[in-house]
Amino acid sequence: MQDPATALTLPDPLPLDSGAELSPVTIAYQQYGALSPGRDNVVLICHALTGDQYVASPHPGTGKPGWWDRMVGPGRPIDTNRFHVICTNVIGGCMGSTGPASESGDGKPYGPRFPVVTIHDMARGIARLLDALGIERLHAVVGGSMGGMQAMAFASDFPDRVERVLVLASAARQSAQNIAFHEVGRQAIMADANWNGGDYYGGAHPDAGLAVARMAAHITYLSEAGLTEKFGRQLQARPDGSEGTKSFGFEADFQVESYLRYQGSGFTRRFDANSYLYITRAIDYFDLAEKHGGRLADAFANTTARFCVVSFDTDWLYTTAESQHLVRALNAAGAPVSFVELSSPFGHDGFLLETPGLDEVVQGFVG
Amino acid sequence: MNVPKPSALADLRPDLAAIAGTIPDGSRVLDIGCGQGTLLAALAAHKRVDARGLEIDPARVATCVSRGLSVVQGDAERDLTHYPDDAFDYAILGQTIQMVDRPAQVIDELLRVGRAAFVSFPNFAHWRMRVALGLGGRMPVTPALPEAWHATGNIRNLTVVDFRELVADRGAHIGRCWYFAKGREIGEFGANLRAEFALFLVERG
Numbered sequence: 305m306q307d308p309a310t311a312l313t314l315p316d317p318l319p320l321d322s323g324a325e326l327s328p329v330t331i332a333y334q335q336y337g338a339l340s341p342g343r344d345n346v347v348l349i350c351h352a353l354t355g356d357q358y359v360a361s362p363h364p365g366t367g368k369p370g371w372w373d374r375m376v377g378p379g380r381p382i383d384t385n386r387f388h389v390i391c392t393n394v395i396g397g398c399m400g401s402t403g404p405a406s407e408s409g410d411g412k413p414y415g416p417r418f419p420v421v422t423i424h425d426m427a428r429g430i431a432r433l434l435d436a437l438g439i440e441r442l443h444a445v446v447g448g449s450m451g452g453m454q455a456m457a458f459a460s461d462f463p464d465r466v467e468r469v470l471v472l473a474s475a476a477r478q479s480a481q482n483i484a485f486h487e488v489g490r491q492a493i494m495a496d497a498n499w500n501g502g503d504y505y506g507g508a509h510p511d512a513g514l515a516v517a518r519m520a521a522h523i524t525y526l527s528e529a530g531l532t533e534k535f536g537r538q539l540q541a542r543p544d545g546s547e548g549t550k551s552f553g554f555e556a557d558f559q560v561e562s563y564l565r566y567q568g569s570g571f572t573r574r575f576d577a578n579s580y581l582y583i584t585r586a587i588d589y590f591d592l593a594e595k596h597g598g599r600l601a602d603a604f605a606n607t608t609a610r611f612c613v614v615s616f617d618t619d620w621l622y623t624t625a626e627s628q629h630l631v632r633a634l635n636a637a638g639a640p641v642s643f644v645e646l647s648s649p650f651g652h653d654g655f656l657l658e659t660p661g662l663d664e665v666v667q668g669f670v671g
Numbered sequence: 672m673n674v675p676k677p678s679a680l681a682d683l684r685p686d687l688a689a690i691a692g693t694i695p696d697g698s699r700v701l702d703i704g705c706g707q708g709t710l711l712a713a714l715a716a717h718k719r720v721d722a723r724g725l726e727i728d729p730a731r732v733a734t735c736v737s738r739g740l741s742v743v744q745g746d747a748e749r750d751l752t753h754y755p756d757d758a759f760d761y762a763i764l765g766q767t768i769q770m771v772d773r774p775a776q777v778i779d780e781l782l783r784v785g786r787a788a789f790v791s792f793p794n795f796a797h798w799r800m801r802v803a804l805g806l807g808g809r810m811p812v813t814p815a816l817p818e819a820w821h822a823t824g825n826i827r828n829l830t831v832v833d834f835r836e837l838v839a840d841r842g843a844h845i846g847r848c849w850y851f852a853k854g855r856e857i858g859e860f861g862a863n864l865r866a867e868f869a870l871f872l873v874e875r876g
Contacts, residue, residue: 610741628745632753635743635753635754635755636755638755642740642743643744644733644736644744645744646729646733647729661730665736665737669736
């Protein structure tokens with residue numbers, strides 16, 4: 305049972321791009337800062353693949369601070385003293401919004417019977433949630449990575465409902481390389497015998513597969529320079545505290561191995577493997593130009609919003625070239641657009657971390 | 672965070688003030704090499720201009736965005752090609768034409784994306800330059816061009832006369848011109864000798 309203050313069940317079924325319908329649809333969300341009487345100070349933040357609605361408050365499972373705590377809060381660049389921030393958990397997710405682990409009509413979890421959802425479906429779900437909350441128009445929509453895709457989809461599909469669109473470390477289409485990495489992760493999950501075709505909720509979960517998926521993905525969020533600086537070839541100290549040595553076996557000899565194993569196992573405690581399959585699929589299917597005959601500029605033909613696009617120089621997952629592709633389309637559509645490539649050693653994760661110029665750009669753009 | 676306030680039009684550098692004084696209210700403007708957005712911010716604040724910028728330096732772009740301006744990080748030569756025809760009433764290229772690889776193509780691009788263009792540059796025929804090169808026998812280092820030949824980004828030194836010729840070559844014409852020396856506007860008489868900087872409004876032919 306969801307806390308009614310942090311989750312809302314939509315009054316109507318949600319039509320999906322696949323042609324299927326999802327019903328009922330619950331969307332879990334968090335709110336920060338007061339809503340203005342005119343309901344015109346709403347900043348919607350969209351989370352990335354493994355994110356959640358806890359953008360600026362502790363995660364209830366892990367107790368860790370919100371994933372963008374440094375950016376969102378009182379006096380922060382997205383200032384909750386001024387803005388009413390809403391962050392939703394995507395449909396297909398596993399933090400309270402309807403997803404593969406949710407109960408279906410027969411009282412059992414959907415599992416593999418959950419319909420494939422798209423980024424546009426996520427945006428449609430958000431629009432329905434805003435309808436239910438009585439919010440007509442957003443001051444801004446902000447997202448990094450997959451969150452940026454949702455922000456673009458929302459701006460394209462609901463052009464009169466948003467005034468500012470901030471897209472960080474994202475792309476208007478998923479690249480072949482990124483689809484390939486996602487497929488490695490999915491295959492790792494599906495190769496785990498516990499996955500059981502997606503029906504595992506009554507028994508052991510495919511944690512080993514999900515951990516490998518996370519480990520592989522985690523590498524893509526960093527950069528070679530960042531990994532070298534953080535770990536180099538340093539060996540991991542032994543559990544008894546003694547100095548690390550090569551085991552001449554397959555222990556986590558190197559610090560980087562130990563780090564990845566820790567990331568992988570930690571992830572399985574907060575994320576559902578089927579959600580990982582469904583959400584990576586949604587990202588892979590994303591190509592904003594597709595509905596517009598391949599002309600990306602046409603996706604923004606009706607928008608009156610201002611756009612700001614930010615890339616990070618060491619991000620090899622969502623590259624500067626992809627951001628520039630988006631910016632050119634926005635220019636061709638005549639939309640007011642800003643673009644900056646910021647310098648960060650942190651690769652794709654640069655948007656989540658302290659990167660010179662980032663706070664200034666976010667605060668200045670959101671206003 | 673310190674966000675610079677838009678300057679009053681009268682407080683702008685004289686060449687920028689001349690541009691701001693010429694652009695009608697509500698125009699669509701692209702400032703190429705807009706720096707920290709001094710001109711764009713003033714135009715947006717005082718002339719209700721739809722102000723866009725292109726700037727190569729990411730820190731300056733960040734400052735522009737923090738001022739609420741729409742500025743894209745990019746390069747005059749590489750990125751102008753991605754703007755549609757007639758996207759702007761005015762394209763502005765301030766003190767940059769002497770730094771690009773292909774100035775003629777840049778002029779063409781300015782007049783493709785903009786119906787008219789403002790172009791300013793340091794005048795290499797200013798008398799100080801002539802003295803330094805003609806009598807001194809050295810490449811000039813002056814207040815207008817303060818860097819030595821091996822350090823300067825000015826790879827296409829040109830004069831007022833040269834620029835007029837280039838504009839004619841490209842099938843465009845000069846709508847207006849302004850000349851500056853010692854930070855003030857000067858008259859047209861003997862401009863190719865007296866002007867440290869020149870500003871031209873270039874229009875399609």
